[in-house]
Amino acid sequence: MLVKHSSSTVLRRQQFLVRTLCGSRTHLPKLIRATMSSKSEAADAESVLRTVTPSLDPKRHKGQAGKIAVIGGCREYTGAPYFAAISALKIGADLSHVFCTKDAAPVIKSYSPELIVHPVLEESYTISQFSEEEKRKVEDKVIGEVDKWMERFDCLVIGPGLGRDPFLLECVSKIMLLAKKSNVPFVVDGDGLFLVTNSIDLVKSYPLAVLTPNVNEYKRLVQKVLNCEVDEENAGDQLRSLAKQIGGVTILRKGKTDLISNGEIVKSVSIYGSPRRCGGQGDILSGGVAVFLSWAQQLKSDPERNFSPSESPAILGCIAASGLLRKAAALAFTKHKRSTLTSDIIECLGESLEDICPAS
Numbered sequence: 233m234l235v236k237h238s239s240s241t242v243l244r245r246q247q248f249l250v251r252t253l254c255g256s257r258t259h260l261p262k263l264i265r266a267t268m269s270s271k272s273e274a275a276d277a278e279s280v281l282r283t284v285t286p287s288l289d290p291k292r293h294k295g296q297a298g299k300i301a302v303i304g305g306c307r308e309y310t311g312a313p314y315f316a317a318i319s320a321l322k323i324g325a326d327l328s329h330v331f332c333t334k335d336a337a338p339v340i341k342s343y344s345p346e347l348i349v350h351p352v353l354e355e356s357y358t359i360s361q362f363s364e365e366e367k368r369k370v371e372d373k374v375i376g377e378v379d380k381w382m383e384r385f386d387c388l389v390i391g392p393g394l395g396r397d398p399f400l401l402e403c404v405s406k407i408m409l410l411a412k413k414s415n416v417p418f419v420v421d422g423d424g425l426f427l428v429t430n431s432i433d434l435v436k437s438y439p440l441a442v443l444t445p446n447v448n449e450y451k452r453l454v455q456k457v458l459n460c461e462v463d464e465e466n467a468g469d470q471l472r473s474l475a476k477q478i479g480g481v482t483i484l485r486k487g488k489t490d491l492i493s494n495g496e497i498v499k500s501v502s503i504y505g506s507p508r509r510c511g512g513q514g515d516i517l518s519g520g521v522a523v524f525l526s527w528a529q530q531l532k533s534d535p536e537r538n539f540s541p542s543e544s545p546a547i548l549g550c551i552a553a554s555g556l557l558r559k560a561a562a563l564a565f566t567k568h569k570r571s572t573l574t575s576d577i578i579e580c581l582g583e584s585l586e587d588i589c590p591a592s
């Protein structure tokens with residue numbers, strides 16, 4: 233469990249959120265509000281960051297600031313799950329796990345002793361000689377290994393560096409079902425989106441699912457779900473329709489401006505980040521969404537709070553993560569210019585958050 237806040241803190245935050253997320257729109261006539269709602273509304277990401285980031289309380293024990301698990305990492309990709317998992321820790325989670333294939337595990341462990349790495353996923357080539365029954369046993373074992381941890385996690389990140397092996401993806405679809413059964417929120421990114429685009433029912437109508445597509449992943453989702461092409465002219469409305477069509481999941485469409493919708497509202501974050509487009513920045517984002525969503529979820533569990541759809545933990549988590557990533561990318565770029573890499577941005581997460589929410 234995450235830290236609880238005093239009722240006065242909660243009240244202040246509630247008033248603050250109403251101002252931040254609704255602003256003067258609450259006083260506008262209905263017709264004007266309806267017109268505005270067809271477009272995206274710029275989110276005040278720094279205010280949301282201040283609202284959801286818990287204070288550092290010496291009474292808290294290990295785990296209360298968040299336990300995140302990344303499901304990803306295979307023969308090809310070891311960087312992506314590492315970026316997502318280490319970003320979660322650098323932002324402030326207490327524990328970060330990675331569930332990956334046996335090949336990827338020693339590599340990911342060698343990047344950092346901070347991560348708890350489970351070498352449990354299997355790809356088809358390791359079981360190619362097995363009978364159908366033996367394959368089913370392997371699948372049960374994989375699911376069992378994740379299931380024994382599931383209830384402890386505050387959020388999963390499914391997909392960074394997962395690869396597209398059919399057997400592995402079949403196991404991951406069962407992991408998604410387990411997460412839903414235990415009401416554990418999850419962020420779907422990278423190859424997790426490849427899986428979900430081909431099996432939308434895996435996430436449909438699960439309010440604790442967040443999808444974080446990049447330009448390609450978004451295009452595939454729109455084609456599959458809305459049966460049309462991406463419409464840049466009406467980007468906000470199209471994103472809202474997509475999220476609604478998938479039963480109100482939250483979607484963060486990454487790009488020059490990050491657009492976020494849960495089928496009801498559309499928010500945008502366009503704080504200046506970095507002109508470097510090196511790979512891995514989306515992985516930082518997915519780890520960040522998981523942490524901020526967990527923190528916002530904790531605020532929501534306070535009985536004195538009355539969350540409106542516009543302040544759902546998933547929406548707040550997306551706004552906060554997008555704002556922080558962009559701020560850290562800007563800072564890393566001032567230091568490293570053309571040589572800015574994803575690891576440099578990760579090193580700037582702490583300083584960027586400190587600037588907005590000082591630790592003491």
Ligand SMILES: NC(=O)C1=CN([C@@H]2O[C@H](COP(=O)(O)OP(=O)(O)OC[C@H]3O[C@@H](n4cnc5c(N)ncnc54)[C@H](OP(=O)(O)O)[C@@H]3O)[C@@H](O)[C@H]2O)[C@@H](O)CC1
Binds near residue numbers: 313393422446449514
């Ligand atoms: N270090 C690691 O381990 C990392 C591993 N990663 C993992 O890799 C897996 C696959 O994810 P992905 O993002 O590479 O696949 P996808 O989205 O299909 O893009 C493929 C190609 O699409 C193009 N393209 C991209 N943007 C475009 C644009 N704006 N407009 C137009 N075209 C655009 C561009 O191709 P180009 O034609 O330029 O060569 C690009 O190369 C996934 O598991 C992910 O987590 C990454 O997280 C990175 C760090």
Ligand SMILES: Nc1ncnc2c1ncn2[C@@H]1O[C@H](COP(=O)(O)OP(=O)(O)OP(=O)(O)O)[C@@H](O)[C@H]1O
Binds near residue numbers: 487490514557
């Ligand atoms: N054209 C852009 N200008 C400014 N920022 C951008 C631009 N495109 C993406 N970003 C920022 O980079 C973040 C990652 O988006 P990107 O499209 O690179 O994801 P991705 O392709 O999934 O990354 P990864 O390489 O980790 O898979 C976004 O949240 C956004 O803040």
Ligand SMILES: [Mg+2]
Binds near residue numbers: 421422446514515
């Ligand atoms: Mg990506």
